[in-house]
Amino acid sequence: MADIKGILFDKDGTLFDFHTSWGRWTLRFLEELAAGNAAKQRVLADALGFDIDKCRFKADSRVIAGTPDDIISDLLPHLPGASREGLLQSINHSTATAEMIEAAPLGPLLRGLLARGLVLGVATNDAEVPALAHLRAAKIEEHFEYVVGFDSGYGAKPAPGMCLGFCQKTGLDPSSVVMVGDSRHDLSAGRAAGMKTAAVLTGVATERDLAPFADVVMPHIGHLPAWLEDQTKQEERVSIAS
Template identity: 30%
Template sequence: MTRVAIFDLDGTLVDSPRAIVETFAAAFDAMGVEPRDPADVRATIGLPLEEAFGRLLGVPRDDARVPEGVARYQEAFRTVILPRARSLIFPGVPEGLGELRRRGIETAVATSKFHASADALLSAAGLRDRFAVLVGADDVTHPKPHPESGHAVLAQSGAEPEHAVMVGDTTHDLLMARAAGIRSVAVTYGVHTRSELATAEPSHIADSFEEVVAYILKMLPQG
Protein backbone atom coordinates (compact mmCIF):
# COMPACT_ATOMS: atom_id res chain seq x y z
CA MET A 1 0.00 0.00 0.00
CA THR A 2 1.45 3.33 -1.07
CA ARG A 3 0.81 6.28 1.22
CA VAL A 4 1.55 9.75 -0.12
CA ALA A 5 1.64 13.25 1.35
CA ILE A 6 1.13 15.90 -1.34
CA PHE A 7 2.37 19.43 -0.72
CA ASP A 8 1.73 22.78 -2.29
CA LEU A 9 4.96 24.77 -2.70
CA ASP A 10 4.58 28.55 -2.26
CA GLY A 11 3.33 29.41 1.21
CA THR A 12 3.42 25.77 2.34
CA LEU A 13 7.01 24.56 2.04
CA VAL A 14 8.71 27.83 1.15
CA ASP A 15 7.90 31.31 2.49
CA SER A 16 7.83 32.83 -0.97
CA PRO A 17 4.65 35.01 -1.01
CA ARG A 18 6.53 38.23 -0.12
CA ALA A 19 9.19 37.47 -2.72
CA ILE A 20 6.44 36.69 -5.25
CA VAL A 21 5.00 40.18 -4.71
CA GLU A 22 8.46 41.61 -5.40
CA THR A 23 8.76 39.47 -8.52
CA PHE A 24 5.42 40.67 -9.87
CA ALA A 25 6.51 44.27 -9.20
CA ALA A 26 9.72 43.68 -11.16
CA ALA A 27 7.73 42.15 -14.01
CA PHE A 28 5.30 45.07 -14.16
CA ASP A 29 8.21 47.53 -14.08
CA ALA A 30 9.88 45.73 -17.00
CA MET A 31 6.58 45.91 -18.89
CA GLY A 32 6.22 49.64 -18.21
CA VAL A 33 3.03 48.96 -16.23
CA GLU A 34 2.02 50.63 -12.98
CA PRO A 35 2.62 48.34 -9.99
CA ARG A 36 -0.40 46.64 -8.48
CA ASP A 37 -1.42 46.74 -4.85
CA PRO A 38 0.53 44.03 -2.95
CA ALA A 39 -2.74 42.75 -1.44
CA ASP A 40 -4.15 42.24 -4.93
CA VAL A 41 -1.01 40.36 -5.97
CA ARG A 42 -1.11 38.15 -2.86
CA ALA A 43 -4.72 37.31 -3.67
CA THR A 44 -3.57 35.64 -6.91
CA ILE A 45 -0.95 33.41 -5.28
CA GLY A 46 -1.93 29.81 -5.86
CA LEU A 47 -3.32 30.50 -9.32
CA PRO A 48 -1.51 29.74 -12.59
CA LEU A 49 0.59 32.70 -13.74
CA GLU A 50 -1.53 33.31 -16.84
CA GLU A 51 -4.66 33.64 -14.74
CA ALA A 52 -2.87 35.83 -12.19
CA PHE A 53 -1.59 38.25 -14.85
CA GLY A 54 -4.97 38.32 -16.56
CA ARG A 55 -6.64 39.32 -13.30
CA LEU A 56 -4.02 41.86 -12.31
CA LEU A 57 -3.92 43.47 -15.75
CA GLY A 58 -7.69 43.30 -16.16
CA VAL A 59 -7.43 41.55 -19.52
CA PRO A 60 -8.42 38.13 -20.93
CA ARG A 61 -5.87 35.31 -20.67
CA ASP A 62 -5.39 35.38 -24.46
CA ASP A 63 -4.32 39.05 -24.41
CA ALA A 64 -0.74 39.52 -25.68
CA ARG A 65 0.30 41.20 -22.42
CA VAL A 66 -0.32 38.02 -20.45
CA PRO A 67 2.49 35.90 -21.98
CA GLU A 68 4.73 38.98 -21.86
CA GLY A 69 4.03 39.29 -18.14
CA VAL A 70 4.69 35.60 -17.58
CA ALA A 71 8.04 35.86 -19.38
CA ARG A 72 9.04 38.95 -17.40
CA TYR A 73 8.01 37.22 -14.17
CA GLN A 74 10.05 34.13 -14.92
CA GLU A 75 13.09 36.28 -15.68
CA ALA A 76 12.69 38.16 -12.38
CA PHE A 77 12.02 34.89 -10.52
CA ARG A 78 15.53 33.71 -11.36
CA THR A 79 17.09 36.84 -9.84
CA VAL A 80 14.69 37.66 -6.97
CA ILE A 81 13.59 34.32 -5.49
CA LEU A 82 16.06 31.58 -6.42
CA PRO A 83 19.11 33.15 -4.70
CA ARG A 84 17.09 33.37 -1.45
CA ALA A 85 15.48 29.94 -1.66
CA ARG A 86 17.27 28.25 1.25
CA SER A 87 16.47 31.13 3.61
CA LEU A 88 12.78 30.96 2.66
CA ILE A 89 12.16 27.37 3.81
CA PHE A 90 9.59 27.30 6.60
CA PRO A 91 10.79 26.05 10.01
CA GLY A 92 10.59 22.30 10.43
CA VAL A 93 10.13 21.46 6.75
CA PRO A 94 13.36 19.48 6.08
CA GLU A 95 13.03 17.60 9.36
CA GLY A 96 9.32 16.92 8.85
CA LEU A 97 9.80 15.63 5.32
CA GLY A 98 12.56 13.36 6.57
CA GLU A 99 10.30 11.99 9.31
CA LEU A 100 7.54 11.20 6.82
CA ARG A 101 9.95 9.32 4.57
CA ARG A 102 11.31 7.38 7.56
CA ARG A 103 7.73 6.34 8.33
CA GLY A 104 7.35 5.03 4.77
CA ILE A 105 5.19 7.87 3.45
CA GLU A 106 6.00 9.07 -0.05
CA THR A 107 6.11 12.84 -0.57
CA ALA A 108 5.01 14.77 -3.66
CA VAL A 109 4.45 18.35 -4.79
CA ALA A 110 1.41 19.67 -6.65
CA THR A 111 1.87 23.34 -7.46
CA SER A 112 0.42 26.12 -9.59
CA LYS A 113 3.97 27.01 -10.64
CA PHE A 114 5.25 25.81 -13.98
CA HIS A 115 7.12 22.53 -13.59
CA ALA A 116 10.52 24.02 -14.49
CA SER A 117 10.11 26.91 -12.03
CA ALA A 118 9.01 24.59 -9.22
CA ASP A 119 11.92 22.25 -9.96
CA ALA A 120 14.34 25.18 -9.89
CA LEU A 121 12.95 26.53 -6.60
CA LEU A 122 13.02 23.14 -4.87
CA SER A 123 16.55 22.53 -6.15
CA ALA A 124 17.76 25.96 -5.00
CA ALA A 125 16.19 25.30 -1.58
CA GLY A 126 17.93 21.91 -1.35
CA LEU A 127 14.61 20.04 -1.21
CA ARG A 128 14.25 18.56 -4.69
CA ASP A 129 15.49 15.10 -3.77
CA ARG A 130 12.77 14.80 -1.10
CA PHE A 131 10.04 14.46 -3.75
CA ALA A 132 9.62 11.59 -6.17
CA VAL A 133 6.65 13.26 -7.90
CA LEU A 134 6.32 16.89 -8.99
CA VAL A 135 3.22 18.11 -10.82
CA GLY A 136 3.23 21.69 -12.09
CA ALA A 137 0.53 23.80 -13.70
CA ASP A 138 1.81 22.99 -17.18
CA ASP A 139 1.73 19.24 -16.48
CA VAL A 140 -2.08 19.28 -16.43
CA THR A 141 -4.84 20.67 -18.61
CA HIS A 142 -6.78 22.04 -15.64
CA PRO A 143 -4.66 23.36 -12.71
CA LYS A 144 -5.90 23.72 -9.12
CA PRO A 145 -8.60 23.92 -7.84
CA HIS A 146 -9.54 21.33 -10.49
CA PRO A 147 -8.76 17.79 -9.22
CA GLU A 148 -6.50 16.89 -12.16
CA SER A 149 -3.29 17.76 -10.26
CA GLY A 150 -4.30 15.41 -7.45
CA HIS A 151 -5.23 12.68 -9.89
CA ALA A 152 -1.84 13.08 -11.60
CA VAL A 153 0.05 12.64 -8.33
CA LEU A 154 -2.00 9.58 -7.43
CA ALA A 155 -1.39 8.03 -10.85
CA GLN A 156 2.36 8.63 -10.70
CA SER A 157 2.74 7.45 -7.11
CA GLY A 158 0.39 4.49 -7.37
CA ALA A 159 -1.62 5.60 -4.32
CA GLU A 160 -5.38 5.48 -3.82
CA PRO A 161 -7.19 8.69 -2.76
CA GLU A 162 -7.90 7.31 0.72
CA HIS A 163 -4.16 6.79 1.22
CA ALA A 164 -3.24 10.38 0.36
CA VAL A 165 -3.26 13.74 2.13
CA MET A 166 -2.95 17.17 0.52
CA VAL A 167 -1.26 20.01 2.42
CA GLY A 168 -1.74 23.61 1.31
CA ASP A 169 -2.10 27.22 2.36
CA THR A 170 -4.93 28.27 0.02
CA THR A 171 -8.46 27.19 -0.70
CA HIS A 172 -7.29 26.25 -4.21
CA ASP A 173 -5.25 23.42 -2.70
CA LEU A 174 -8.02 22.26 -0.41
CA LEU A 175 -10.76 22.37 -3.04
CA MET A 176 -8.55 20.39 -5.42
CA ALA A 177 -8.06 17.76 -2.73
CA ARG A 178 -11.74 17.51 -1.92
CA ALA A 179 -12.68 17.18 -5.59
CA ALA A 180 -10.10 14.38 -5.96
CA GLY A 181 -11.37 12.53 -2.88
CA ILE A 182 -8.20 13.33 -0.91
CA ARG A 183 -8.14 14.44 2.72
CA SER A 184 -6.35 17.70 3.45
CA VAL A 185 -4.44 19.75 6.00
CA ALA A 186 -4.60 23.53 5.73
CA VAL A 187 -1.69 25.62 7.01
CA THR A 188 -2.33 29.05 8.51
CA TYR A 189 1.17 30.48 7.98
CA GLY A 190 0.78 31.01 4.22
CA VAL A 191 -1.50 33.16 2.08
CA HIS A 192 -5.09 32.51 3.14
CA THR A 193 -6.42 33.21 6.62
CA ARG A 194 -7.80 30.55 8.95
CA SER A 195 -11.35 31.70 8.21
CA GLU A 196 -10.77 31.55 4.45
CA LEU A 197 -9.24 28.10 4.73
CA ALA A 198 -12.17 26.87 6.83
CA THR A 199 -14.59 27.62 3.97
CA ALA A 200 -12.95 24.79 1.98
CA GLU A 201 -13.59 22.33 4.83
CA PRO A 202 -10.11 20.83 5.27
CA SER A 203 -9.74 17.71 7.40
CA HIS A 204 -7.44 19.62 9.77
CA ILE A 205 -5.95 23.10 10.17
CA ALA A 206 -2.31 23.38 11.32
CA ASP A 207 -0.34 26.36 12.60
CA SER A 208 3.11 24.84 12.05
CA PHE A 209 4.82 22.23 9.93
CA GLU A 210 5.30 20.07 13.01
CA GLU A 211 1.52 19.98 13.38
CA VAL A 212 1.20 19.11 9.68
CA VAL A 213 3.45 16.07 10.13
CA ALA A 214 1.53 14.94 13.22
CA TYR A 215 -1.79 15.14 11.36
CA ILE A 216 -0.41 13.24 8.35
CA LEU A 217 0.91 10.45 10.54
CA LYS A 218 -2.47 10.25 12.23
CA MET A 219 -4.38 10.13 8.93
CA LEU A 220 -1.97 7.76 7.17
CA PRO A 221 -1.07 5.16 9.81
CA GLN A 222 1.17 2.29 8.85
CA GLY A 223 -0.94 -0.62 7.62
Protein backbone atom coordinates in the same frame (compact mmCIF):
# COMPACT_ATOMS: atom_id res chain seq x y z
CA MET B 1 -10.01 6.29 7.75
CA ALA B 2 -7.41 4.75 5.45
CA ASP B 3 -3.75 4.78 6.49
CA ILE B 4 -1.89 7.81 5.17
CA LYS B 5 0.68 6.76 2.59
CA GLY B 6 1.32 9.90 0.59
CA ILE B 7 1.46 13.67 0.99
CA LEU B 8 0.93 16.14 -1.83
CA PHE B 9 2.11 19.67 -1.08
CA ASP B 10 1.23 22.97 -2.61
CA LYS B 11 4.38 25.09 -3.03
CA ASP B 12 3.79 28.80 -2.48
CA GLY B 13 2.33 29.54 0.93
CA THR B 14 2.86 25.94 2.01
CA LEU B 15 6.45 24.80 1.54
CA PHE B 16 7.49 28.43 1.31
CA ASP B 17 6.06 31.37 3.23
CA PHE B 18 3.97 33.36 0.77
CA HIS B 19 4.42 36.97 1.83
CA THR B 20 8.14 36.89 2.62
CA SER B 21 8.93 34.93 -0.54
CA TRP B 22 6.74 36.68 -3.08
CA GLY B 23 6.32 40.16 -1.66
CA ARG B 24 9.89 41.20 -2.36
CA TRP B 25 9.93 39.56 -5.78
CA THR B 26 6.69 41.27 -6.81
CA LEU B 27 7.98 44.67 -5.76
CA ARG B 28 11.11 44.24 -7.91
CA PHE B 29 9.26 42.75 -10.86
CA LEU B 30 6.66 45.52 -11.00
CA GLU B 31 9.39 48.13 -10.80
CA GLU B 32 11.04 46.54 -13.83
CA LEU B 33 7.76 46.38 -15.75
CA ALA B 34 7.04 50.01 -14.97
CA ALA B 35 10.59 51.01 -16.01
CA GLY B 36 10.95 53.05 -12.83
CA ASN B 37 7.67 54.94 -13.29
CA ALA B 38 6.25 55.01 -9.75
CA ALA B 39 2.70 55.87 -10.83
CA LYS B 40 2.62 53.03 -13.37
CA GLN B 41 4.06 50.65 -10.79
CA ARG B 42 1.14 51.41 -8.49
CA VAL B 43 -1.35 50.81 -11.30
CA LEU B 44 0.22 47.41 -11.98
CA ALA B 45 0.28 46.62 -8.26
CA ASP B 46 -3.42 47.46 -7.94
CA ALA B 47 -4.16 45.17 -10.90
CA LEU B 48 -2.52 42.29 -9.04
CA GLY B 49 -4.05 43.11 -5.65
CA PHE B 50 -0.63 43.97 -4.21
CA ASP B 51 -0.09 46.62 -1.53
CA ILE B 52 3.21 48.30 -2.42
CA ASP B 53 3.52 50.15 0.88
CA LYS B 54 3.09 47.00 2.98
CA CYS B 55 4.77 44.71 0.42
CA ARG B 56 1.92 42.25 0.86
CA PHE B 57 -0.83 40.79 -1.27
CA LYS B 58 -4.43 41.62 -0.48
CA ALA B 59 -6.64 38.71 0.53
CA ASP B 60 -8.61 38.79 -2.74
CA SER B 61 -5.58 38.87 -5.06
CA ARG B 62 -5.73 36.29 -7.84
CA VAL B 63 -1.98 35.84 -7.50
CA ILE B 64 -2.44 33.93 -4.25
CA ALA B 65 -3.88 30.78 -5.80
CA GLY B 66 -3.80 31.67 -9.48
CA THR B 67 -1.54 30.70 -12.35
CA PRO B 68 0.94 32.81 -14.34
CA ASP B 69 -1.80 33.04 -16.97
CA ASP B 70 -4.02 34.77 -14.41
CA ILE B 71 -1.25 37.23 -13.58
CA ILE B 72 -0.74 37.99 -17.26
CA SER B 73 -4.46 38.56 -17.79
CA ASP B 74 -4.47 41.11 -14.97
CA LEU B 75 -1.34 42.93 -16.19
CA LEU B 76 -1.78 43.03 -19.98
CA PRO B 77 -4.49 45.74 -20.05
CA HIS B 78 -1.97 48.08 -18.41
CA LEU B 79 0.99 47.19 -20.62
CA PRO B 80 0.29 48.47 -24.15
CA GLY B 81 2.38 46.63 -26.73
CA ALA B 82 3.20 43.70 -24.46
CA SER B 83 2.37 40.20 -25.65
CA ARG B 84 1.03 37.31 -23.59
CA GLU B 85 3.88 35.04 -24.70
CA GLY B 86 6.55 37.63 -23.98
CA LEU B 87 5.16 38.41 -20.55
CA LEU B 88 4.92 34.70 -19.70
CA GLN B 89 8.57 34.18 -20.61
CA SER B 90 9.53 37.17 -18.51
CA ILE B 91 7.55 35.94 -15.51
CA ASN B 92 8.89 32.38 -15.73
CA HIS B 93 12.47 33.60 -16.05
CA SER B 94 12.14 36.03 -13.17
CA THR B 95 10.26 33.72 -10.79
CA ALA B 96 12.79 30.93 -11.29
CA THR B 97 15.39 33.08 -9.53
CA ALA B 98 13.10 34.41 -6.79
CA GLU B 99 14.37 33.70 -3.28
CA MET B 100 12.01 31.34 -1.48
CA ILE B 101 11.75 31.51 2.31
CA GLU B 102 10.99 28.17 3.92
CA ALA B 103 7.79 28.02 5.98
CA ALA B 104 9.60 25.55 8.28
CA PRO B 105 13.00 23.83 8.03
CA LEU B 106 12.20 21.70 4.99
CA GLY B 107 15.15 19.33 4.82
CA PRO B 108 14.65 17.70 8.25
CA LEU B 109 10.86 17.73 7.84
CA LEU B 110 10.85 15.99 4.46
CA ARG B 111 13.51 13.46 5.46
CA GLY B 112 11.42 12.60 8.50
CA LEU B 113 8.32 12.07 6.36
CA LEU B 114 10.24 9.85 3.96
CA ALA B 115 11.52 7.84 6.94
CA ARG B 116 7.89 7.09 7.75
CA GLY B 117 7.59 5.46 4.34
CA LEU B 118 5.48 8.27 2.88
CA VAL B 119 5.53 9.20 -0.79
CA LEU B 120 5.83 12.95 -1.39
CA GLY B 121 4.78 15.22 -4.24
CA VAL B 122 4.26 18.87 -5.17
CA ALA B 123 1.30 20.29 -7.10
CA THR B 124 1.53 24.02 -7.73
CA ASN B 125 -0.32 26.55 -9.85
CA ASP B 126 3.10 28.01 -10.63
CA ALA B 127 4.77 26.84 -13.86
CA GLU B 128 6.74 23.60 -13.62
CA VAL B 129 10.17 24.99 -14.56
CA PRO B 130 10.36 27.69 -11.85
CA ALA B 131 8.79 25.29 -9.36
CA LEU B 132 11.60 22.80 -9.94
CA ALA B 133 14.13 25.63 -9.69
CA HIS B 134 12.76 26.64 -6.28
CA LEU B 135 12.89 23.08 -4.96
CA ARG B 136 16.41 22.67 -6.34
CA ALA B 137 17.58 25.91 -4.74
CA ALA B 138 16.21 24.74 -1.39
CA LYS B 139 18.02 21.41 -1.89
CA ILE B 140 14.80 19.40 -1.52
CA GLU B 141 13.96 18.42 -5.10
CA GLU B 142 15.19 14.85 -4.62
CA HIS B 143 12.63 14.21 -1.87
CA PHE B 144 9.68 14.44 -4.26
CA GLU B 145 8.56 11.68 -6.59
CA TYR B 146 6.13 13.99 -8.38
CA VAL B 147 6.35 17.71 -9.17
CA VAL B 148 3.82 19.37 -11.49
CA GLY B 149 2.76 22.90 -12.35
CA PHE B 150 -0.25 24.40 -14.07
CA ASP B 151 1.47 23.79 -17.42
CA SER B 152 2.38 20.13 -16.85
CA GLY B 153 -0.72 18.72 -18.53
CA TYR B 154 -2.91 18.03 -15.49
CA GLY B 155 -4.77 21.34 -15.41
CA ALA B 156 -4.71 23.79 -12.52
CA LYS B 157 -6.23 23.76 -9.05
CA PRO B 158 -9.04 23.82 -7.89
CA ALA B 159 -9.65 21.10 -10.50
CA PRO B 160 -8.46 17.71 -9.18
CA GLY B 161 -6.25 16.75 -12.14
CA MET B 162 -2.93 17.36 -10.40
CA CYS B 163 -4.04 15.37 -7.37
CA LEU B 164 -5.31 12.45 -9.43
CA GLY B 165 -2.08 12.55 -11.43
CA PHE B 166 -0.12 12.02 -8.21
CA CYS B 167 -2.17 8.93 -7.47
CA GLN B 168 -1.71 7.61 -11.00
CA LYS B 169 2.04 8.18 -10.74
CA THR B 170 2.43 6.54 -7.33
CA GLY B 171 -0.32 3.92 -7.41
CA LEU B 172 -1.81 5.27 -4.19
CA ASP B 173 -5.51 5.44 -3.52
CA PRO B 174 -6.66 9.06 -3.08
CA SER B 175 -8.12 8.22 0.33
CA SER B 176 -4.60 7.44 1.57
CA VAL B 177 -3.17 10.80 0.47
CA VAL B 178 -3.19 14.18 2.22
CA MET B 179 -3.30 17.37 0.15
CA VAL B 180 -1.55 20.13 2.10
CA GLY B 181 -2.16 23.73 1.08
CA ASP B 182 -2.74 27.32 2.10
CA SER B 183 -5.70 28.18 -0.14
CA ARG B 184 -9.22 27.04 -0.91
CA HIS B 185 -7.98 26.08 -4.39
CA ASP B 186 -5.55 23.56 -2.86
CA LEU B 187 -8.06 22.07 -0.47
CA SER B 188 -10.91 21.97 -2.99
CA ALA B 189 -8.66 20.14 -5.45
CA GLY B 190 -7.74 17.60 -2.79
CA ARG B 191 -11.31 16.99 -1.73
CA ALA B 192 -12.50 16.70 -5.33
CA ALA B 193 -9.88 13.99 -5.81
CA GLY B 194 -11.03 12.14 -2.69
CA MET B 195 -8.03 13.04 -0.55
CA LYS B 196 -7.73 14.18 3.03
CA THR B 197 -6.90 17.87 3.33
CA ALA B 198 -4.62 19.79 5.68
CA ALA B 199 -4.54 23.59 5.70
CA VAL B 200 -1.60 25.77 6.73
CA LEU B 201 -1.61 29.46 7.63
CA THR B 202 1.61 30.53 5.89
CA GLY B 203 -0.30 32.00 2.98
CA VAL B 204 -2.89 34.77 2.99
CA ALA B 205 -6.05 32.91 3.98
CA THR B 206 -7.16 32.74 7.60
CA GLU B 207 -8.21 29.74 9.65
CA ARG B 208 -11.81 30.85 9.24
CA ASP B 209 -11.37 30.86 5.46
CA LEU B 210 -9.86 27.39 5.29
CA ALA B 211 -11.45 25.39 8.12
CA PRO B 212 -14.60 24.40 6.16
CA PHE B 213 -12.40 22.77 3.50
CA ALA B 214 -9.84 21.07 5.73
CA ASP B 215 -9.62 18.06 8.02
CA VAL B 216 -7.08 20.01 10.08
CA VAL B 217 -5.69 23.56 10.13
CA MET B 218 -2.06 24.02 11.22
CA PRO B 219 0.07 27.14 11.71
CA HIS B 220 2.68 25.73 9.30
CA ILE B 221 3.84 22.41 7.87
CA GLY B 222 6.24 21.90 10.75
CA HIS B 223 3.19 20.66 12.66
CA LEU B 224 2.51 17.91 10.13
CA PRO B 225 4.49 15.10 11.86
CA ALA B 226 2.56 15.53 15.11
CA TRP B 227 -0.75 15.42 13.25
CA LEU B 228 0.32 12.30 11.34
CA GLU B 229 1.29 10.65 14.61
CA ASP B 230 -2.14 11.46 16.01
CA GLN B 231 -3.77 9.94 12.91
CA THR B 232 -1.73 6.77 13.39
CA LYS B 233 -2.85 6.48 17.01
CA GLN B 234 -6.47 6.92 15.94
CA GLU B 235 -6.06 4.14 13.38
CA GLU B 236 -4.60 1.85 16.06
CA ARG B 237 -7.48 2.57 18.44
CA VAL B 238 -10.01 1.80 15.70
CA SER B 239 -8.19 -1.43 14.83
CA ILE B 240 -8.17 -2.60 18.45
CA ALA B 241 -11.83 -1.72 18.95
CA SER B 242 -12.84 -3.72 15.88
